[in-house]
Amino acid sequence: MVVQQVKNPKSETNPFLRANFAPVSTENICSELKITGNIPKELSGRFLRIGPNPVKHPDSKSYHWFMGAGMVHGLRIENGRALWYKNNYVTTNNVAADLKRKELPTPRKTRGGSVNTNVMAIAGDLYALVEAGSLPVKLNGNLESIEHSDFGGTLNYGLSAHPRKDPQTGELHVLAYQPTKPTVDYLVIDQSGKAKTKSQIHLPHQPMIHDTAITANYIVVLDFPVTFSLLTAVTGAFPYVWNNKRPSRIGLLPRDGDSTKLLWTEIPTSFAYHIMNAYEDNDDVFIDVVKNAMNFDAKIEGQNNLAPSLVRWNINLKSGKFSETVLSDRPVEFPRINDAYVGKQYRYGYTATFTSDLQFGAACKHDLLKGQTLVHDFGQGRRTMEPVFVSKSGAVSEDDGWLLSYVFNENTNNTDVVILDAQNFEGEPIATIHLPVRVPFGFHGNWIADGELS
Numbered sequence: 014m015v016v017q018q019v020k021n022p023k024s025e026t027n028p029f030l031r032a033n034f035a036p037v038s039t040e041n042i043c044s045e046l047k048i049t050g051n052i053p054k055e056l057s058g059r060f061l062r063i064g065p066n067p068v069k070h071p072d073s074k075s076y077h078w079f080m081g082a083g084m085v086h087g088l089r090i091e092n093g094r095a096l097w098y099k100n101n102y103v104t105t106n107n108v109a110a111d112l113k114r115k116e117l118p119t120p121r122k123t124r125g126g127s128v129n130t131n132v133m134a135i136a137g138d139l140y141a142l143v144e145a146g147s148l149p150v151k152l153n154g155n156l157e158s159i160e161h162s163d164f165g166g167t168l169n170y171g172l173s174a175h176p177r178k179d180p181q182t183g184e185l186h187v188l189a190y191q192p193t194k195p196t197v198d199y200l201v202i203d204q205s206g207k208a209k210t211k212s213q214i215h216l217p218h219q220p221m222i223h224d225t226a227i228t229a230n231y232i233v234v235l236d237f238p239v240t241f242s243l244l245t246a247v248t249g250a251f252p253y254v255w256n257n258k259r260p261s262r263i264g265l266l267p268r269d270g271d272s273t274k275l276l277w278t279e280i281p282t283s284f285a286y287h288i289m290n291a292y293e294d295n296d297d298v299f300i301d302v303v304k305n306a307m308n309f310d311a312k313i314e315g316q317n318n319l320a321p322s323l324v325r326w327n328i329n330l331k332s333g334k335f336s337e338t339v340l341s342d343r344p345v346e347f348p349r350i351n352d353a354y355v356g357k358q359y360r361y362g363y364t365a366t367f368t369s370d371l372q373f374g375a376a377c378k379h380d381l382l383k384g385q386t387l388v389h390d391f392g393q394g395r396r397t398m399e400p401v402f403v404s405k406s407g408a409v410s411e412d413d414g415w416l417l418s419y420v421f422n423e424n425t426n427n428t429d430v431v432i433l434d435a436q437n438f439e440g441e442p443i444a445t446i447h448l449p450v451r452v453p454f455g456f457h458g459n460w461i462a463d464g465e466l467s
């Protein structure tokens with residue numbers, strides 16, 4: 014258990030330190046959790062999330078959501094029972110120093126920054142991940158940090174928080190970058206957890222590349238006008254800023270990594286953190302993204318002009334023509350799909366409501382065939398983070414599964430884990446596991462079935 018020096022969030026001026034963005038002050042282990050409904054017996058594993066949770070109260074003026082120390086949260090489910098909820102810091106060197114804990118073993122010097130953006134299983138082990146240079150942190154099944162990992166000496170720099178798993182090969186496809194390095198690496202991680210650098214893409218303007226996607230033949234490279242600023246970095250503020258001098262463009266890099274065949278398409282000024290999915294259909298490449306008009310403009314205080322919108326970008330490979338179609342009129346973020354459809358034609362996506370004033374809310378199911386957005390409103394004051402689709406074994410259709418999410422309840426100041434039937438999306442939840450604690454709004458998570466861990 015940790016005691017922090019957190020100010021009263023009510024007096025806080027920084028939105029990323031207020032309300033349910035505020036960090037929690039303890040590492041907990043909770044059992045005998047209250048359950049409403051019935052947890053499907055088929056679900057045995059861990060439902061994990063990660064997000065920022067600064068140990069010491071940061072400077073309210075310069076703190077950005079992306080900068081806080083990583084904290085991993087997990088609910089252990091087995092055979093219809095909820096065994097425990099835990100939350101632990103990811104013990105990177107900054108956390109170890111603040112909490113007076115031992116630094117983790119590391120194969121080599123790593124950037125000591127926070128690892129706070131995604132948690133997933135890679136080759137049988139759990140890892141906390143972040144972009145921009147810090148090594149992944151290996152966790153054990155109790156969500157305790159074990160070591161920094163360079164995947165057996167195969168990872169030259171850091172990784173990314175958004176590897177894309179090819180459902181056919183089981184390989185992970187990653188774009189990794191770090192500040193001051195003029196190239197972005199295209200890595201493929203094989204099923205044994207070894208990374209191979211397939212290509213180095215020369216991008217000396219050092220863009221922030223948060224996410225990627227794969228299609229049958231390409232990996233998608235997002236190159237937007239948000240680039241590294243040394244001048245900003247030295248102030249201690251978040252070091253990526255809007256850069257009017259840069260165009261917005263999409264790269265399609267052949268999956269063999271041949272960067273001489275990298276195809277760039279310039280598009281209207283845009284920014285996007287997340288791609289929902291991408292796929293090819295004959296000469297057309299479709300890339301479904303949550304688009305922002307712009308972001309990180311230093312002239313505007315705080316997170317700005319997010320106005321997230323789910324859109325489909327279409328690049329015709331023969332004509333080079335680009336077009337955009339709006340897929341939903343709701344402001345959403347944190348898109349997920351049935352992961353068996355990564356890189357393929359698909360019908361359904363799932364998102365969390367996320368408004369330009371940083372309000373989470375209902376979950377959405379997007380039927381891209383019908384052009385319809387279904388909404389699951391969890392009730393007054395209940396706000397979901399990124400929903401995660403879990404397919405049933407023997408599923409007979411794309412949406413034959415469950416949607417799991419951490420839902421903050423501002424009436425109780427606690428968080429529930431809610432399980433929806435994805436085919437009865439607007440109906441009553443199948444199960445709600447009531448946590449006796451609050452899980453701060455964070456970034457990403459995954460359902461890790463027991464069979465995924467060695």
Ligand SMILES: [Fe+2]
Pocket residue numbers: 130174175223224286287456457
């Ligand atoms: Fe992300």
